[in-house]
Amino acid sequence: MSYEKVKRIGQVEIAVNDNVIEMAGVRDFNPDQIFDCGQCFRWEKDHKSWLGIAGARVARVSYDSDGKLLRIEQLGSNEPSQDRLSDVAFWWNYFDLDRDYEKIKAYLSEGDPVMKEASNFGSGIRILRQDFWEALISFIISQNNNIPRIKKCINSLAEALGEKVAELEDGSLWYSLPNPEVLARATEEELSACKLGYRSKYLIEAAKQYIRWTEERDMNAQWYVTRFDEASKLEAFCGVGPKVANCVGLFGLGLIDSFPIDVWIRRIMNEFYGIPEKDLKGMKAYAAEHFAPYGGIAQQYLFYRKLVDKSGK
DNA sequence: GCCCAGGAGAAGG
DNA sequence: CCTTCTCATGGG
Numbered sequence: 001m002s003y004e005k006v007k008r009i010g011q012v013e014i015a016v017n018d019n020v021i022e023m024a025g026v027r028d029f030n031p032d033q034i035f036d037c038g039q040c041f042r043w044e045k046d047h048k049s050w051l052g053i054a055g056a057r058v059a060r061v062s063y064d065s066d067g068k069l070l071r072i073e074q075l076g077s078n079e080p081s082q083d084r085l086s087d088v089a090f091w092w093n094y095f096d097l098d099r100d101y102e103k104i105k106a107y108l109s110e111g112d113p114v115m116k117e118a119s120n121f122g123s124g125i126r127i128l129r130q131d132f133w134e135a136l137i138s139f140i141i142s143q144n145n146n147i148p149r150i151k152k153c154i155n156s157l158a159e160a161l162g163e164k165v166a167e168l169e170d171g172s173l174w175y176s177l178p179n180p181e182v183l184a185r186a187t188e189e190e191l192s193a194c195k196l197g198y199r200s201k202y203l204i205e206a207a208k209q210y211i212r213w214t215e216e217r218d219m220n221a222q223w224y225v226t227r228f229d230e231a232s233k234l235e236a237f238c239g240v241g242p243k244v245a246n247c248v249g250l251f252g253l254g255l256i257d258s259f260p261i262d263v264w265i266r267r268i269m270n271e272f273y274g275i276p277e278k279d280l281k282g283m284k285a286y287a288a289e290h291f292a293p294y295g296g297i298a299q300q301y302l303f304y305r306k307l308v309d310k311s312g313k
Numbered sequence: 314g315c316c317c318a319g320g321a322g323a324a325g326g
Numbered sequence: 327c328c329t330t331c332t333c334a335t336g337g338g
Binding site for chain 3: 144145146147148149152153195196197198199200
């Protein structure tokens with residue numbers, strides 16, 4: 001098995017062989033925590049690795065903590081890019097490998113034993129840099145919904161309106177999420193099979209807004225980066241309120257100080273920091289004062305801590 | 314059968 | 327500005 005050494009970035013050595021990318025020396029990385037902390041909905045554990053899809057890329061991801069070796073195998077008939085470096089660049093960005101989480105954990109933990117415990121517990125969490133549009137529709141679907149059902153909704157939406165991007169050896173088919181044009185033209189009847197409930201019309205309207213605003217920006221490929229330079233501006237989308245806006249900002253725009261407050265964070269902040277559960281402004285202020293500029297990362301440590309607690313262990 | 318879920322929009326105070 | 331009601335679906 002000959003791996004072609006591609007490059008070295010900081011402490012990370014990157015090698016590529018056909019569909020497999022190996023990155024040695026990746027720190028602060030735990031796939032179980034990354035994929036199971038509620039930030040993404042299209043990755044499932046399969047034996048000791050994780051199988052999932054981001055954009056049109058289906059992949060199997062595993063990590064060996066002894067060698068700090070991250071292994072990414074791109075799967076399916078979607079031929080890997082001719083330029084291997086673009087695949088490397090995609091995953092490097094997706095897993096937020098430029099960010100020094102060790103430094104951030106130390107910063108957040110200083111003088112905060114709760115955060116120290118939580119960030120140690122979820123020390124391998126990373127904020128995935130997801131596609132903006134995918135994050136937008138995923139978290140519109142997430143509202144007033146539970147994680148297992150969110151996953152079902154998103155997968156059935158992909159099967160119904162997305163494009164087939166891969167067929168694996170076991171015969172399983174993988175579909176991308178529908179793009180804005182397809183979703184904008186869909187009807188609520190078409191979406192009824194996806195069991196999205198009242199969220200169907202939010203998605204369709206949000207897709208129309210996305211297209212309208214894209215055209216206003218003269219088709220600039222990433223117009224949204226400048227338009228939504230803070231999470232609250234995302235509330236202009238139909239179906240996006242304060243909580244979803246912060247999730248989309250955090251996971252889809254890299255607005256790392258976004259602090260999504262959902263029912264669990266309300267309970268956590270009450271339990272750990274003594275803030276009344278209904279005092280959302282107080283929680284927002286507390287996060288701004290103590291967690292900035294890494295509110296979103298702090299939030300994930302707290303959320304994951306509670307999530308594991310809850311699932312009974 | 315019941316309560317709830319990574320809430321938001323609309324209506325009413 | 328804030329509070330309350332409604333929304334569709336199914337996981338636990």
